[in-house]
Amino acid sequence: MTTPLLENAAAAWEPPVLEPQEAAPMLPRPYVVNRVRQETSDTFTVELQSADGAKPFRFKPGQFNMLYVLGVGEIPISICGDPSRPDTLVHTTRAVGVVTRAMRRLKPGDVLGVRGPFGSAWPIEEAAGNDVVIVAGGIGLAPLRTALYNMLHERQRYGKIVLLYGTRSPNDILYRREVEKWRSHFDLEVYVTVDRASDRWRGNVGVVTSLISRAPFDPLSTVAFICGPEVMMRFAVLELQKRGVDAQNVYLSMERNMKCAVGICGHCQFGPWFVCKDGPVYRYDVIEPFFGKREV
Amino acid sequence: MKTLERVLLDHPFTQGLASEYVQVIAGCATNVVFEAGKVIFREGEEADRFYLIRHGRVALEIHMEQGPIVIQTISENDVLGWSWLVPPYRWRFDARALEVTRALALDGTCLRKKCDDNPAMGYELLKRFTLVLEERLQATRLQLLDMYGHKERKPK
Numbered sequence: 001m002t003t004p005l006l007e008n009a010a011a012a013w014e015p016p017v018l019e020p021q022e023a024a025p026m027l028p029r030p031y032v033v034n035r036v037r038q039e040t041s042d043t044f045t046v047e048l049q050s051a052d053g054a055k056p057f058r059f060k061p062g063q064f065n066m067l068y069v070l071g072v073g074e075i076p077i078s079i080c081g082d083p084s085r086p087d088t089l090v091h092t093t094r095a096v097g098v099v100t101r102a103m104r105r106l107k108p109g110d111v112l113g114v115r116g117p118f119g120s121a122w123p124i125e126e127a128a129g130n131d132v133v134i135v136a137g138g139i140g141l142a143p144l145r146t147a148l149y150n151m152l153h154e155r156q157r158y159g160k161i162v163l164l165y166g167t168r169s170p171n172d173i174l175y176r177r178e179v180e181k182w183r184s185h186f187d188l189e190v191y192v193t194v195d196r197a198s199d200r201w202r203g204n205v206g207v208v209t210s211l212i213s214r215a216p217f218d219p220l221s222t223v224a225f226i227c228g229p230e231v232m233m234r235f236a237v238l239e240l241q242k243r244g245v246d247a248q249n250v251y252l253s254m255e256r257n258m259k260c261a262v263g264i265c266g267h268c269q270f271g272p273w274f275v276c277k278d279g280p281v282y283r284y285d286v287i288e289p290f291f292g293k294r295e296v
Numbered sequence: 297m298k299t300l301e302r303v304l305l306d307h308p309f310t311q312g313l314a315s316e317y318v319q320v321i322a323g324c325a326t327n328v329v330f331e332a333g334k335v336i337f338r339e340g341e342e343a344d345r346f347y348l349i350r351h352g353r354v355a356l357e358i359h360m361e362q363g364p365i366v367i368q369t370i371s372e373n374d375v376l377g378w379s380w381l382v383p384p385y386r387w388r389f390d391a392r393a394l395e396v397t398r399a400l401a402l403d404g405t406c407l408r409k410k411c412d413d414n415p416a417m418g419y420e421l422l423k424r425f426t427l428v429l430e431e432r433l434q435a436t437r438l439q440l441l442d443m444y445g446h447k448e449r450k451p452k
Contacts, residue, residue, distance in 0.1 A: 137443065137444060138444030138445075139444075166444070167444050168444040168445055195442065195444070196365055196366065196367065197366045198363060198364065198365060199355070199357060199363065199364040199365075199366060199392075201366060202394050202395075203369075204353075204371070205355065205356075205367065205369045206368050206369060206435055206439070207435045207438040207439055209435070209438065210431075214371065214373065228443075228444075229444065231438070231441060231443055232438070232443055235438060
């Protein structure tokens with residue numbers, strides 16, 4: 001049995017709720033599209049800048065914004081840019097619904113409404129001094145990228161940093177150039193695996209959870225951040241526990257249908273919490289009784 | 297120079313195995329090296345051995361109309377092949393070294409005979425293979441889900 005590594009990880013741990021930057025959290029503010037970049041066949045990144053000269057957008061890694069495509073609808077999307085560059089808001093998402101498809105069609109100069117930032121954050125400050133294992137699946141790499149940026153900016157504060165990333169195929173690797181660049185770092189361990197590939201792919205094939213057993217980290221002083229499909233996160237937690245990482249040192253980002261983003265409407269209820277307000281980042285042992293339950 | 301027994305004991309598959317069993321198993325083992333690109337076995341061929349990978353990476357491939365598809369990669373400390381355990385003892389996939397791969401090759405026919413002669417050792421080996429099979433089965437189930445392709449609602 002190990003103990004929680006993080007100071008805020010006491011038995012009565014509550015998700016750290018961060019207040020929205022805006023005085024009026026329900027009021028979208030105008031942002032101009034700088035760029036829309038296709039990442040993979042179905043994912044894209046939008047870069048935004050304030051249209052009304054608002055002060056730089058401060059946020060914590062893991063938080064999300066509500067993006068409003070004017071006249072179409074509003075959806076929650078994680079912030080995935082570099083927190084040290086608060087002048088540019090970066091969001092990556094998959095074009096799967098009416099709003100995200102409309103968002104993909106936006107051009108530089110178009111205007112979006114932005115509310116946020118909302119929700120809890122990855123505890124990167126508190127993880128300092130430990131090894132950090134990041135387990136990302138598919139587009140789950142996006143909300144973890146901000147945490148990685150932060151830690152790389154202050155690399156000396158952490159032990160080993162290990163990124164384990166799984167996705168569908170080599171063509172679906174998100175931020176591919178950046179991942180390749182990270183792999184060339186001497187102080188960052190990056191392992192990528194895909195579910196299937198042709199014989200031209202020379203990397204790993206298999207589920208991301210299979211990388212955990214061989215990843216180089218000290219389980220007794222490791223904090224893990226996980227984001228991806230819920231089924232992947234369930235198996236990732238099991239593998240981390242097999243390695244000896246305590247449940248109190250595992251954090252994951254939950255997915256629910258967020259609407260108001262301020263804990264009023266109840267759309268994103270998850271057990272006794274509202275994911276928009278209390279999450280999306282939770283410590284695993286806190287949500288364990290509800291995690292993976294179909295009724296919740 | 298390391299003996300084959302020592303090399304065997306260094307592999308996670310045999311860790312904790314009684315030394316008399318390791319001695320017996322070492323009698324069926326040989327040290328092998330595969331250059332990058334080398335085909336280790338092909339689908340349909342007789343599965344007369346399995347491999348304990350010591351270093352390197354191997355792709356398991358299946359051929360489809362559009363060409364070979366890699367369904368899994370096997371790396372250092374993994375076990376490659378269990379068709380030697382199950383009749384009709386034929387490989388179900390191709391295996392190809394992706395990089396220089398060093399392994400211990402265990403003669404399946406030799407080992408099956410020794411397991412028949414020593415059921416306690418056979419049971420011990422079977423338990424270890426069951427763990428490997430269980431891990432691969434779980435991993436395969438997750439791969440089948442195509443989970444990254446699902447629509448996702450979370451902030452991303």
